[in-house]
Amino acid sequence: MQKEYKVGIIGFGTVGAGVAENLLLNGDVIAKRTGVRPVLTGIADLDITTDRGVKVPAGILTTDAAKVIRESDIVVELIGGTTVAKKFILEALSAGKSVVTANKALLAHHGEELFAAAAKSGADICYEASVAGGIPIIKALREGLVSNRISKIFGIMNGTCNYILTRMEREGADFASILADAQKLGYAEANPSLDIDGFDTAHKTAILAALAYGKWFGIDAVYVEGIRELELADIECADELGYRIKLLGIIKCENGNVQMRVHPTLIPKTALLANINEVFNGVMVEGDTVGQTLFYGRGAGRQATASAVVADITDAALNLAHDCRQRVSGFTAGELFTRQLFEDEVVSRYYLRLQVKDCPGVIAQITQILASRSISISSLIQHETRKDKDIVSLVILTHPAQEKEIRAALSEITTLSVHSSPVKLLRIEDI
């Protein structure tokens, strides 16, 4: 018994074309493995004339999204954005259709509303492709590691940033020149802010945190810093000290206190996560039972994302075939933490890079300020600066300290007369 289900795609862009292609090429494989066959029956887009490099069956392309919703069992939203996409998903859910989406921004901002609509209609909403592209991390976190209290998640979840950081380090080039080249090569958008300012990673962090701790925290709960301000000097100093800098989504729960952050982070070069390069993604999940795990793969791109979308389509089709929709619901509220830490309360190790005048007593003044706030130094390097002979570069790594203490110390340091340009503050995770 092989059951067929009608799949309608809304949004025939890069990922939409990849999903269509995958369904057409590997439909047989899916049917053999699962006993269900998702059949591509409709594709809606405003532009139905541009060649997307995939030959779809005659007559299935339309500009009428409502028709695709009406005539499908499973509706795949791939138009992105948070307005029209939301409208289509809500329409599909209220018509009882299973929904698959890759839209992390929409979920991060409006997840609760969408899951409430799904619960009301009894329909499935699946979103494996919203985090880390082809890596089945949602399934791993929600099913494979279901018996674990999650203590840590560290994710490299933005391919553009990881590509830029990899090239800055390898080529000893600065941020602006690599970004420009990445834009030329299609690895970065013309308007790169969503990626390089950390918001895309924050969306994904919010989604993973919701699954780990049973509360839809939303995007505003995530502290965000991107990589725009990162200088080659920081990458080089980190390297000298045995670290590599990655843009991480960080989720931690210690004694019931949850923290969610996105920022460039120094991690030991020996850590597996530090060796994930180029556009690849990796997510480390630590659970109380399983210990450390890591999931690696392509985080974006037409094909890798399609792999996750079609896995979701198959899951939804299996649920239809076995009459068990919402067997694993999109999101289950049920708080598994005590409270969320404010950013000020977070304890971390820090990397400070200061430019100071090369005169007696400078190090004493700075280290005294740190000591007065119980910030302990784990290593310190003084570098000469070639440009200006009177200025030296001072790099300090600290032992764990509270964010508010380090910020107060930095305020004091910047008032010193020996201090020259803004202090560079980065965080360290000893994974």
Added chain:
Amino acid sequence: MQKEYKVGIIGFGTVGAGVAENLLLNGDVIAKRTGVRPVLTGIADLDITTDRGVKVPAGILTTDAAKVIRESDIVVELIGGTTVAKKFILEALSAGKSVVTANKALLAHHGEELFAAAAKSGADICYEASVAGGIPIIKALREGLVSNRISKIFGIMNGTCNYILTRMEREGADFASILADAQKLGYAEANPSLDIDGFDTAHKTAILAALAYGKWFGIDAVYVEGIRELELADIECADELGYRIKLLGIIKCENGNVQMRVHPTLIPKTALLANINEVFNGVMVEGDTVGQTLFYGRGAGRQATASAVVADITDAALNLAHDCRQRVSGFTAGELFTRQLFEDEVVSRYYLRLQVKDCPGVIAQITQILASRSISISSLIQHETRKDKDIVSLVILTHPAQEKEIRAALSEITTLSVHSSPVKLLRIEDI
């Protein structure tokens, strides 16, 4: 609505105790996340007096496995071996009970019979913990990557071997001394053959190949070489050439031809898989859609294995709650390949280490033999041997060649008068 299901464990050893502990500690977490609660109601073992370090509810320990099967919804087989374990699983399935097992040897040898019994009874049989411990690789391969034709799987799937290889490399020590120490520390069994001779990895390889290609090939289809014969000199030569040696389970499908092999393998040091050390496991899966993925974590141990077993228990409980047993069946036959390659036909790159007399024309003779069989050399190093001044060590890396050609060439080489001790043959994978 929170549904409870009775879980009975057969086998109260290391993993059994870990599963009991996890169910007792994290039952609430599972219930909050999924709406089902697996409740530990019975544990059978021949020895019910030894303290396993976990306090189980009064009265649930028994020596009567049949009683545990009778009174459970979900039966967890953790006694290992291929005789009694098989009997209990068949009894449980024929009574319509869902079964969870971590028994890779049993599956590799008798998988087909067990899945046929499950299909007949309509009950679930789950075995996530049978491969790579806590890593949810079965779920990833069968569900997360369902839309992919699998081209390659490379797995470090035996913690004992990886631990020994890691220490040999780090400490510059030979196999025998590290094995002895590993046995003292509990990282290797008193009879280590199952691990170090590659059979355990072969069991896991057979299971993954079955899932990837829809045929239960069984253990005899896997070519197996262990790490017992590996010398420190090989690890050092590999290192010099930019490679690290890992015991890999290798599954490949090229043009429909499937090959399954387990042997020590040179892989580039820069590959993520080469950086998986100590007792950790890692499985790289390459699919036509997703590209390269990697799954990493603890491959054994009380807790990590329990994480996978309890994930299976939860899956089985969800299927009971939603009346959708066999939603994803244990194994679905449906061949996704053309034929299996004999070991002779396999094409690989090779590493050869020879001891030869230090006299004119030696390299010419050897390279001529290789050339006569169209085996092309990619690099060659001649090392002086300290022990015997007349003998030099010759290391050759080849371009891809067929196994039967390389074996024939080696036979010829060993007949040369300049040749001294057995040739060391290893395989290379440029992951």
